Amino acid sequence: MADTQFDVLTIGNAIVDVIAPIDKAFLDREGMAEGIMHLVDAERSATLYDRMPADKRQISGGSSANTAAGVASFGGRAAFIGKVAADPLGDVFADDLRQIGVHYHVSRLHEGPATARSMILVLPGGERTMNTYLGACQQLTINDIKEEEIAGAAITYMEGYLWDPAEAKKAFVEAAHFAHKHQRATAFTLSDPFCVNRYRDEFLELMRSSTIDYVFANIEEAKALYQTDSLHVAVQAIAKDCKLAAITMGAQGAMAVSNGEIITVPAYPVADVVDATGAGDLFASGFLLALSRGRDLKTALSAGCLAASEVISHIGARPLLDLGELAREHKVDV
Numbered sequence: 272m273a274d275t276q277f278d279v280l281t282i283g284n285a286i287v288d289v290i291a292p293i294d295k296a297f298l299d300r301e302g303m304a305e306g307i308m309h310l311v312d313a314e315r316s317a318t319l320y321d322r323m324p325a326d327k328r329q330i331s332g333g334s335s336a337n338t339a340a341g342v343a344s345f346g347g348r349a350a351f352i353g354k355v356a357a358d359p360l361g362d363v364f365a366d367d368l369r370q371i372g373v374h375y376h377v378s379r380l381h382e383g384p385a386t387a388r389s390m391i392l393v394l395p396g397g398e399r400t401m402n403t404y405l406g407a408c409q410q411l412t413i414n415d416i417k418e419e420e421i422a423g424a425a426i427t428y429m430e431g432y433l434w435d436p437a438e439a440k441k442a443f444v445e446a447a448h449f450a451h452k453h454q455r456a457t458a459f460t461l462s463d464p465f466c467v468n469r470y471r472d473e474f475l476e477l478m479r480s481s482t483i484d485y486v487f488a489n490i491e492e493a494k495a496l497y498q499t500d501s502l503h504v505a506v507q508a509i510a511k512d513c514k515l516a517a518i519t520m521g522a523q524g525a526m527a528v529s530n531g532e533i534i535t536v537p538a539y540p541v542a543d544v545v546d547a548t549g550a551g552d553l554f555a556s557g558f559l560l561a562l563s564r565g566r567d568l569k570t571a572l573s574a575g576c577l578a579a580s581e582v583i584s585h586i587g588a589r590p591l592l593d594l595g596e597l598a599r600e601h602k603v604d605v
Contacts, residue, residue: 276423277374278347278563279556282416282446283335283430284408285353285377286387287360289320290548290586291327293392298400305394308401308463316404319390329360330587331367332389333408334430334462337549337588341556341578343372345605346595347563350374350424352415352446356407360386371589377415380407393586397544409436416442421449425563426485428555431462434470447482456562458485460555461492468495478513485515485562487555493518506533515568517575519554525576527568536572539580539601549588553578557594561605574598574605 298305301319311319333353342349351368355361357379364386368375384406392400411433421427427450433439447457459477461467467474474496477483486509488496493505493516502518506528509516516528524537557574566574581590581597598605 275425277350279342279559280350280424281335281339281428282352284333285355286333288332290391291324331364337552338555339373341553344590344594347560354411355386356380412438418449422453426456428458431466456484460487464495489519550579553582
């Protein structure tokens, strides 16, 4: 859209990812279930940080921020809204976004909890176990939502995790209100089956009331939303509840459900899945950017799958390759 400042604006938890490769014995020693996201307090966060291997990497993360990073890597105009503290990890987060060209101008938290961090422990084969201290990111409020920023974005995209804190929930709804007031689209991701199970009725209401136009889910999230073991049943139901749903299917690719039509594309082959962190976030980046530029759903799906294939081929939830160049190489017209 020519009259927009941003192609995609994302809103979510501002988290610094602390990523390290580990073996199964580390998880056993720490009493962690493999492949699960554990919420931890400040004390446990500090202890685990100290026990992680010395070769850990620190990079700004959080689901929606990863999506904004992907949009920027494709050459799109991205913005992010999320809360960090005025502390060293807050500096890491803000500096990372600015270096990759994501618009980020949210005031820092000077009193209260520290910047959120997620300790991501990656097993050989890519399975990740996450231990997240939410800290400052849960302090996002309605005051952080600026109407002019939302009005300037073709699509505003939010994460289901925002539905946990009461004030962030209000910010979520306010952002959707501003988007529709300015005839912009809204989107959100279901984020996690546990998140869906906590807020199923509210998520369905967001969709059925058209507060949210586009919904992103993986297979497990979609099935959790409709309390079914059948993806077919979930797809039939989601088709009635929202304008557009994008469902990722891992190695099977992805599908879009819109106006009674189901479009699927295969995944791009990946020689070695190193770290699955951020696959859904990066899928959303390609899909949303393509939509914001008026591309068809098949192109949007292909762009999403291409971005996801890049991010799972290395450690970390942000692309290492230029996604715009990758799209040109694969003749995906994002």
